[in-house]
Amino acid sequence: MRKVYVDNAAATPLLPEVREAMMPYLGDIFGNPSSLHDWGDGAREAVGSAREQVAALIGASADEIIFTGSGTESNNFAVKGLALAQQTKGKHVVVSAVEHFSVLHSARTLEKLGFEVSEVPVDKHGMVDPNDVVRQMRKDTILVSIMHANGEVGTIEPIGDIAKITRERNIAFHTDAVATVGTIPVNVAELGADALSLAGNQFYGPKGVGALWLKKGVRIMPLLDGGIQEEGRRAGTENVSAIAGLGKAAELAKIHMADRMKRLAPLRDHLLRELPKRIERVVVTGHPQHRLPGHASFCVEFIEGESMLMLLNSKGIAVSSGSACTSRALKASHVLIAMGLSHEIAQGSILFTLGIDNTKEDMDYVLETMPPIVDRLRQMSPLYAKFSKTVKGGK
Amino acid sequence: MPVYSEKVMDHFTNPRNVGEIENPDGVGEVGNPVCGDMMTFYIKVKDDRLEDVKFKTFGCGAAIAVSSMVSEMAKGKTLDEAKKITPRSVADELEGLPKQKFHCSNLGAQALNKAIEDYLSKKKGEAKK
Numbered sequence A: 001m002r003k004v005y006v007d008n009a010a011a012t013p014l015l016p017e018v019r020e021a022m023m024p025y026l027g028d029i030f031g032n033p034s035s036l037h038d039w040g041d042g043a044r045e046a047v048g049s050a051r052e053q054v055a056a057l058i059g060a061s062a063d064e065i066i067f068t069g070s071g072t073e074s075n076n077f078a079v080k081g082l083a084l085a086q087q088t089k090g091k092h093v094v095v096s097a098v099e100h101f102s103v104l105h106s107a108r109t110l111e112k113l114g115f116e117v118s119e120v121p122v123d124k125h126g127m128v129d130p131n132d133v134v135r136q137m138r139k140d141t142i143l144v145s146i147m148h149a150n151g152e153v154g155t156i157e158p159i160g161d162i163a164k165i166t167r168e169r170n171i172a173f174h175t176d177a178v179a180t181v182g183t184i185p186v187n188v189a190e191l192g193a194d195a196l197s198l199a200g201n202q203f204y205g206p207k208g209v210g211a212l213w214l215k216k217g218v219r220i221m222p223l224l225d226g227g228i229q230e231e232g233r234r235a236g237t238e239n240v241s242a243i244a245g246l247g248k249a250a251e252l253a254k255i256h257m258a259d260r261m262k263r264l265a266p267l268r269d270h271l272l273r274e275l276p277k278r279i280e281r282v283v284v285t286g287h288p289q290h291r292l293p294g295h296a297s298f299c300v301e302f303i304e305g306e307s308m309l310m311l312l313n314s315k316g317i318a319v320s321s322g323s324a325c326t327s328r329a330l331k332a333s334h335v336l337i338a339m340g341l342s343h344e345i346a347q348g349s350i351l352f353t354l355g356i357d358n359t360k361e362d363m364d365y366v367l368e369t370m371p372p373i374v375d376r377l378r379q380m381s382p383l384y385a386k387f388s389k390t391v392k393g394g395k
Numbered sequence B: 001m002p003v004y005s006e007k008v009m010d011h012f013t014n015p016r017n018v019g020e021i022e023n024p025d026g027v028g029e030v031g032n033p034v035c036g037d038m039m040t041f042y043i044k045v046k047d048d049r050l051e052d053v054k055f056k057t058f059g060c061g062a063a064i065a066v067s068s069m070v071s072e073m074a075k076g077k078t079l080d081e082a083k084k085i086t087p088r089s090v091a092d093e094l095e096g097l098p099k100q101k102f103h104c105s106n107l108g109a110q111a112l113n114k115a116i117e118d119y120l121s122k123k124k125g126e127a128k129k
Helices: A016-026 A038-058 A071-085 A101-112 A130-136 A159-168 A240-278 A305-314 A334-338 A360-380 A382-390 B006-013 B061-074 B079-083 B087-093 B099-104 B108-128
Strands: A065-068 A092-096 A116-120 A141-145 A172-176 A195-199 A210-214 A282-285 A295-300 A349-353 B026-031 B038-046 B049-058
Touching (some): A038 A065, A038 A210, A071 A101, A240 A295, A305 A349, A305 A360, B026 B108, B061 B087
Parallel strands (some): A092 A141
Antiparallel strands (some): A195 A210, A282 A295, A295 A349, B038 B049
16 A cells, blocks of 8 residues: 655654764763763764754854754743743733644743733734734733744744834744744744744654754743753753754755755645645635645545544555544644634644655545545535535535 | 554444434434534334434544444344443443543434434324324
């Protein structure tokens, strides 16, 4: 059976070169980067060059990179750490309605600590309007956190325009760029943010490692207290092999980004164009133009995402869904709801995130496999029966 | 480790008794799309026995497997026997359901019961006439 992995937003495969770059630190070079002997030197060098590689990918300087354990940690660190460091200036924080839970739930924790949080809405494409950000600004606003791109619907947000607003008002601006760094060009100077989160397993690096870029001079309160690793901003012995892998993945992303984008975008467009042609009542979610190169997301009406996911899996295709049933919390995707979709339609969420291994044949296999699966589930669906009777006149 | 038992996967991939019954003796509908799952059960009754049971379900793998299992458990049973089918007994027959799915997707017994109630109230109505 053909195997088609199109769930790269969940995890990307580890490139062989990346694995290679990690191996020495799972072997002979096991020392602690804080140690002053030869064993420590090798590990410290690895962390140092990874810092250079990650910085080069986003146009930053190496001393602005703080390694963390994940994109989630980077987001927690930025939202809580920036707010707490600036609470004497004010206690108002602004986020968008479609942020990742690591930002939204961090904001919720801040509320419990006495902060106030405002949410910026999005339009039907999941896009933030910078004017809405302006509307949420208050005298006591100290932090704005809006993602660079949404991992669920692929929409790329107007970060540059939002940064202008925060800069004029001297407000700290963090952007969760987990979905974009390593995938599309990201340059911190051009974006104009003060802090930016990224994660390794989004661009063919290992899991369990991320980074926060923090602009020189911006104050932050550490989440983890302890030793002076990462200049005292993130204590704990470094995950050397994972950091080395992240560095290598960053280096490769920088070299191959243009080629990868050129390959992925036509495959994505093929899927976005063809799927709604082959299946009736399919909604494309996310922005038609401003979207991630490998990202195709849909809502299939009258059926539920998890059952689609499982039947696709039985045909060798790996996808994601934002349906309530798929989430452990049994709640529909907050992203789709914020975009104004009904719970009923959000239930049919299905998400294809393509990676560098995917081919045109993979897309054709998906396009061939999907319609009978949808049809089969619709034959079981009371909602489709009602639709057929009323709209189609009892066909 | 897979999330679902083999039995759940079997009933999900090969659901028994999917469909509608023309002129059913009873219909039971539970759930709503907001919470995720919706099930409609149709029954045909003869001599107080469930001669036929069919269903339509909008929902996850567990919801579909539950519906299929309930239909299989109920078919051929007397109404009194069928009413004794509970979410617990359905889950047991399916060799377990993930914890978070137990309440949300395990609506089959309730839908069947509603269909039986529907049949009984119709019968009562006719008896009065």
